[in-house]
Amino acid sequence: MIDVTVLLLNDNYASTAIGPIEVFHSAGLLWHQLRGEPGAPRFRVTIASLDGEGVGTPYALWLAPQVAIRDVKTADLVIVPSSGLDFDEQFAKHAALFPWLREKATQGALIAGVCTGAAYLAEAGLLDSREATSHWSVVDAFRQRYPRVDWHPERLITEDRRMLCSGGVNSSFDLSLYLVEKFCGHEVALHTAKALLINMPRASQSGYAVLPLSRSHGDDKIRKAEAYLERHYQRDVSIEQLAQHAHMSPRNFIRRFKAATGRLPGNYLKAVRVGIAKEMLEGGARSVQTVSSAVGYEDPAFFREVFKRCTGMTPTEYRHAFAGAARLPANSAGARGFLRLPASANGNRPLRPSGGDAQHEARGLGGRGRG
DSSP, rough: EEEEEEOOOTTOOHHHHHHHHHHHHHHTTTTHHHOOOOOSHHHHHHEESSSSSSSEEETEEEEOSEEEGOOOOOOOOOEOOOSSSOHHHHHTTTHHHHHHHHHHHHHOOOEEEEEEGGHHHTTTTTTTTEEOOOOTHHHHHHHHHHHTSSSOTBBBBETTTEEEEEOOOOOHHHHHHHHHHHHOOOOHHHHHHHTTTTOOOOOBBBBGOOSSOOOOOOHHHHHHHHHHHSSTTTTTOHHHHHHHHHTHHHHHHHHHHHHHSSSSSSHHHHHHHHHHHHHHHHTTTOOOOHHHTTOOOOOOOOOOHHEEEEEEHHHHHHHHHHHTTSSSOOTTHHHTTTOOOOOSOOOOOOOOOOOOHHHHHHEEEEEEEOO
16 A cells, blocks of 8 residues: 555645545546456545644635644655645745655655645755746746746656656646556556546646746847747748847847847747647637648648647647637638748748757758748
């Protein structure tokens, strides 16, 4: 039996605690019960709060633990759920948790933070010099608060030296199944997923993110260059054109653009195009080739490669996941400029949406599929 302690924190999304409880309780048992076979639970689940008292949620649901954390004698695995977004307030409320987490880590337990629960691991110092993830919307703030952590918001699950994190509320199921597979093997995890009618762990949260194209900055010339790219993404815009537009040398422009936005110009253009492609697919666009052409890629296979690299899904998978959730108006394609890129006629070097370092950007290396 594997001892897992699921914590209850105040102001949390209940499913980030209840989801793991149900997955670990079901592992090795529910599949066999549904088939009329003898089964055996693989995890012993303990539900704990800081003081053994119940905790509240933002929506009037009250959760009752079995024990206080001081009563947890053995833990092979600790699950830290999400909590409220005012982290200073939450950390003050849960101050006793941090030394307890460090103690359990020292004793060899795996510690897993679900969604914003990763902040508790970071605040305890358990994520220093480790890879981690959390909900895509909070990672920029976490980077500033915890600069020693290697944050990866594009990933749904990270594991680094016995510390695990996941992004988003429903990722509690992904993380729990990942841990079932880690401790018990693929077959037990698969049976658990089938019994609960949930998917096996996903790999990425990129397809769900609505991230700004660039961070906030005060470089007016670069802001104008960003606006130019967003207006003319359907054209073969060259580094020379952008640099001339900003009254800079190409090399200086690339340096300034990266410093201001956090992206190279080619990566910025790629982000613009993928963002528009996502909107088209959400609107139910049926032909991937049409979307590919509309955002500047003549080769649909190359577009699929770029799109999957950015979102973690193929265009078809993305459309199946999100079409109908946000329908575009019938005339939005024209209004947003969903136009085919014209062939480059000026001989200048096109931006390379697939990125590359500053030296490559200066050389203007082009990618397959035009743009």
